[in-house]
Amino acid sequence: MTTLLRLPITNVFGQGDYSATLHLGSEKAPVNLLLDTGSSTLVVKSTSYQATLDKELTPSTAVQEVNYGVGGWNGPVIFTSINIHEHCHQSEHPQSIAKSSSMNLTNAPIALVHSAKQSKTFGEADGILGLAYHHLNKSFDFSDYFTEHNIAPALSYPWPFSNELSEDLVSFKKLMWKYPEHDVTPYFTLLAEQQLSANKFAFYSKRSAIHVNESHSNKEDKIPATALANDPLNKGLLILGGGEEQTDLYQGEFQSIKVEHDVYYNVELKSVQVGTNKPVIAAPLDQKHLKSYFTNAIIDTGAGGIVLTAEIYQQVITDLIAYNANFAQCLAPFKEMSAQLTGIDSSKLQLSEWPTLYFNFVSEPATATTAEKVVQLSCTPETYWQINTPDYDKACFRILSQLPQWPNQSIIGLPLLNNYYVVFDRSVHKTGVIKFAEQNK
Template sequence: MSKHFIPLPLTNVLADGGYSASVCLGSQLAKVNLIIDTGSSTLVVHENRYQGMHDTRLQSTSLAQQVSYGVGGWFGSVVHTRFNILDVSVDDMPLALVHHEAEHSFINADGIWGMAYHSLNRSYDMSEYLTANAIAPPATYPWPFPENDQPQFPLPEFQSEASDFKQLIHGLPEQDVATAFTLMEQQGLVSNRFAFIAHRSSIHHAKANMTPESLALDPLNQGMLILGGDERLSQYFQGEFTDLKVVHDRYYNVNLLSLSLAGGAPIKLPSALEAQLSRGSSNAIIDTGASLVSLPSQAFTQVIAELSQTVPQAAKLLAPFIGDINKVTQAQSQGIAMSELNLALWPALEFHFEGAADGRASLSCPAECYWQLNSPAPGRAVFKLMGQLAGWPAQSILGLPLLNPYFVLFQRDSGEFGTVRFAAHRQKS
């Protein structure tokens, strides 16, 4: 086992509560801020700070990628260049350069570092198409297709552009692209595991009119990604681990058996089979790139109903946050008056999983995690659960609110597909 830990400081200021780390790319060591996302696998960068045309180490390929997220997406070229973090470098790192994207796909970050498995990192070999159209050399960078002066599109327009691109690549040979973390592990730079620490899912505003630089200095807006991290990092956690079984190596796929209000009756979740999910999938994924927890419609409705029965005025307080993604997004940007909330009245939510060992493993999401105080402004609060995304299957997206109470260890080298381990944060003295 490698003893080389690579600790990367994280901030949630650039991605509306999502956590990003700084890395350097290319011959010019261009610094870029990438969202740490276990819900995708691609290393993708927008050409704002990193400009490939000035990178003498860049090697173009005939590959292109198109990726859609729960909200947002992009398509563009696959290139290879140098990738640097702290004193560690990989000289031939594949990454995607965005040509077109849906607005706000990266918020104020420069891209995404996908930490999931390689089968999600699919590309299309366009060499035959490029040769047939007399494009020499047959490479996707610089982008060889008809230009549009608008690199960012509102979501409906982007979906149209993406649909056209999908038609172009339909039937072309597919090729998995090696993921950044896997390459680092294969080169012996780190062991095949990493730790993730984050305390919030929304930016904490201690006072009004704070600059991004001031917000980033708030410890509540900071986190840590420790590549190669393992159980020896006891300075960050306390107590025993709760171990969840990873049941497939696409996302960090887990089986969510039920959830409940603390002390309440279980709310059953549809299994992968009942949800008609693809073979080899599961009914839940662990997603550091999601700033909310998204539940299947029926389960979400039942959670809201039980909260409304348990907590005085809950129905009124929750109403702004219940609806489609546009309503949820608007509510997250406005919040409600914090003075209306008494978190002591709100029960913890308990999530019950298939454990790594035989039996059930449970995690707790306290009210201070599924509600975020002092966000999006001082004295405001936002609710961090939502229902099923349009076009998304009945698969729970277990984002930051569930992860925030824990030191989370993604132990990819344990069991058939891996184990995700949770231990309580060590309290600072």
């Protein structure tokens, strides 16, 4: 029988990205893991989980490596138990099935990162919980390497590689591809396969950047994460095994977008529109990238901004400035990523003057007998601008331009998702759908 869990999440450990608490191994070590539909690996810093104390740990001959575009890591694959449970009272959420609900996986795969340098990829979180599909969760069997180099025990844990080799991710990746590759079953897929959870989860969030209130402003010392986590605007919910039954979290009807490929949560973006302006058409993904990236957009809970292709981004900025010439002064600093660390004075912003951005996605592709159906989702100024971040009375613009070396694929992150209660229903069709309903605030 499947279980439904309604889990509190917070954005304070991931600089705006949300994390949930899982418990690992015989010691039930608590770890705060970033919730990322843009990757599939469950990876943990070795300093956050004391593997040497875990009586349930089983090492393997497998290694993994992931590069997120901004930061990356490599490390051994080990197997141990993973427990996740609700840690709030049922009276706070009557839709929950049971006050003491939990899900416990035994012999579940986890990647460990031993490098302090690579661990910075996770910010103040303890790692990442990838919620995408198995194709992104590759590992490589190094049995032959261990034999060739007389490594005993012939296992990837304890990590047998030198820092010089393992911290050069480019060279290490070339080495990995010399050895047999196989996919590791991701955590959420295991929950569904073992019938611990229905094959769906839902995501409720309010912001894409940490909210700093007035009482925490102008402090010389770093604001404690616990203080920030108490701010209701820095909280959210992850519902494992459910979605539509959480009627207190949304209103109205759901709109559904078909997941086109089960690699990322791949969707097809038709256009982006600034207010009542002419829609900016989203070009199809370049032919050379189709084999690896599949569509021109992905839905990514692990992205703190909306990353548009260079062409769409430039036209959106042009349209915003055409809408109001005074916007140019506010937008100019955010050509540089570094502006996210400082922001601008929020007194320069009048959010009521800014237009809503509209994102148009393919809901159902055209067939011989039916026309293409399109879903329009709204991104309000209150979410594509974030007020009171990175400090009180500062503001950050959360629409970003294409990453270097990334294909012409838009990454639809938190600023759009913050407007909706979002259900990732993987049980529908072969690849699933993503459902959006207006939040109950």
